[in-house]
Amino acid sequence: MGVAESAQESTVTAMHEPFQQQPPAMGNQYADDRVLRSYLRRALGPALLGQVEPELAQMGELAGGELYRLQLADRRNEPALTQWDAWGERVDRIELSPLWQRAAGLAAERGLVALPYERPHGAASRLVQFALAYLFHPSTDVYTCPLAMSDGAARTLLHADDAALVERALPRLTSRDPASCWTSGQWMTELTGGSDVGRSETVARQGADGAWRLYGRKWFTSATTGQMALTLARPEGGAPGARGLALFYVELRDADGRLRGIGVNRLKDKLGTRKVPTAELSLEGAPARLVGAPGNGVRAIVPMLQVTRTWNSVMAAATMRRGVALARDYARRRVAFGAPLSRQSLHAETLAGLQAEFEAAFHLSFLVAGLLGADEAGAADERQAALLRVLTSVAKLTTGRQVVDVLSEVIEAFGGAGYVEDTGLPTLLRDAHVLPIWEGTTNVLALDTLRALAQPGSWEAIIGMAEDLTAGAADAGLAAAGAQARAALRRAQEWAAAGGRERLERGARRLALTVGRALALALLIDHAAWSLAHERDGRARAAALRFAASPIDLVRDEDRDDMALADDQPLPA
Helix, strand or coil, rough: CCCHHHHHHHHHHHHHHHCCCCCCCCCCCCCCHHHHHHHHHHHHHHHHHHHHHHHHHHHHHHCCHHHHHHHHHHHCCCCCCEEECCCEEEEEEEEEEEHHHHHHHHHCCCCCCCCHHCCHHHHHHHHHHCCCCCCHHHHHCCCCHHHHHHHHHEEEEEEECHHHHHHHHHHCCCCCCCCCCCEEEEEEEEEEECCCCHCCCCEEEECCCEECCCCCCCCECCCCCCEEEEEEEEEECCCCCCCCCEEEEEEEEECCCCCEEEEEECCCCCCCCCCCCCEEEEEEEEEEEECCCCCHHHHCCHHHHHHHHHHHHHHHHHHHHHHHHHEEEEHHHHHHEEEHHHHHHHHHHHHHHHHHHHHHHHHHHHHHHHHHHHHHHCCCHHHHHHHHHHHHHHHHHHHHHHHHHHHHHHHHHCCHHHCHHHHHHHHHHHCCCCCCHHHHHCHHHHHHHHHHHHHCCHHHHHHHHHHHHCCCCHHHHHHHHHHHHHHHHHHHHHHHCCHHHHHHHHHHHHHHHHHHHHHHHHHHHHHHHHHHCCCCCCCCHHHHHHCCCCCCCCCCCCCCCCCCCCCCCCCCC
C-alpha cells in the first residue's frame, strides 16, 4: 500500500469514527472552588488558612476523586431493612450502602461534628467545620443528614442540666474514632404533622422507679441507624399543645444490638435522599431519659434547630456549587451548532445567572455559620445575636428555594443527558427538593422570620449590617447595587411596620425572601469590593451585578393578589 492510499484510508476511517461525548469531570473540589478559597482567604486570614488548608485540600481531593467515583458506582444501592432473621426473630436491621459506610468513617476521622466542640480555632472553628462539610456533602449522597442531627443533638445536650447524660453522649457524638463515634436521630414528625409538633401523640409514662418509657408512632425518622435520638413526647397527663411536650433522650439498642422497645415498620420510599434510611417507627415502651423540664420540650430544641438549619443552608449552597460546576465543565466539552456551549451567549448567560445565585447562597449561609460560631464562643455582640436570631430562618428558606430552582436549570443545561439516571445528575435535583422541607418548610420559616423581626433591634441589626457592607463601595456598579439592596430592606421594614396580622402572614414569604436576597446582595457587594482590592479579580463583581439584576425586592404595594385561590373563593376584584 502506498503512502497516498494509506492517508486516504486513515481519512475515511476518521470520517466514519463514531462521535463519543465526553462527560463532565471533577477535579480537586477545593482547588477548583474560587468562591470558597476567596472567602476563606478573607475570613480566616493567612495564618489560620495556612493551618487548615492542607485538610481542606485533602477533602477536596476525596470529594472530586474517590468519593465521586464511589458515588456514581453506588447509584443503585439503597438502605435495606431486614425485619426478621431466618429463625423468626424480629431484628429490624438496616444495612447501609457502601458509599454511606465509607462516608461515616471519613466524617468521624475528619471531625465533621467534632470540630466546633474541640474548638481548635476559636469562633472560626464553625467556619472550618462547614467548609469541610460543604466539600464533603455533594459526593456523599446526603450523609450530612445524620451529621447535622448529631451536631444539633450535641449542642442541645450541652444546654442540659444532666451532667451524667452529657458525659455519656457528648464524647461519643464528637468522637473522631469511627469505631466508637455515635450519630443521633431526630424524631419529631408524626402522622399529625411535622412543623405543628404541638399535635404530637407520643406519650411518655413514668414508672414507679422513676424511669420513663415512650409509646407512640413516629412517621418520619431520618438516619434511623444512629445509636441515639432526641424526640418529643407528652408526659402522661401533660398539658395539651406544644406547652405540654418534653424532650427525651433515647438509646436505640441494648448491649447485644437489639432494639429497645422500638419497631421499624418500614423504610420510606422517597422522591430523593434515597440513601438516607428514613423509617416509620413504633415506640412500644422504649426506655427514655428526660432532657430538661417537662413541658419545656419545644424550647429545648431551639439550639438544635439553630444548628440543623445552618447545616441545611450550607448544604444547599454546596449542592448548587456541584451542579453549576458540572454544568460549566460540560459546556466546555459539548459542541452544538458548531461551537462549544460555553461560547454560545445564551447558554453562557444562563450559567452566569446560576453562578450568581450560588455565590449569593454561599455568602448568606456562611454568614450564618460565622454568627453561630461567634455565639457559641461567647464572642457575639448584641447586633450579631439579633442577626443570628433572624437569619438562621431567613438563610435556610432563601437557600432552600434557590437550590431547587438552580438544580432544575442545571438538569436542563445538559439537555437529554440531564434526564438520564446513570449520569448521576437527576439525583442532585431529587436530593435538592428536600432542602426547602427539612427543618421547617419555606412558609413555616417565613412565619418564624416574622416573629424574629418583631423582636427589638432586629430590623436595626439587618439594615445596619447592609449599610456597613455596601456604603463604602468605590466601584460605581457595586455602589448602585448597594443602594438597591438598602432600599429593598428599608421598603421591607416599612411594609412590615404597616402591620395587620392577616396581611403580614399573607406576605411573610415575600418579606423573608426580600430580607434574604437583599442581604445576600449586600454580602456579594462587600466581598466583590474586597476581591477587586486584594485579589485583582473581577469575577465576584460580575456575580454581584448579575444577582442585582434578579428579583430582590419581593414586597409589593398591593396585597390583593396574595390570597391563594380555591374553587370556593371568588376572584379578586
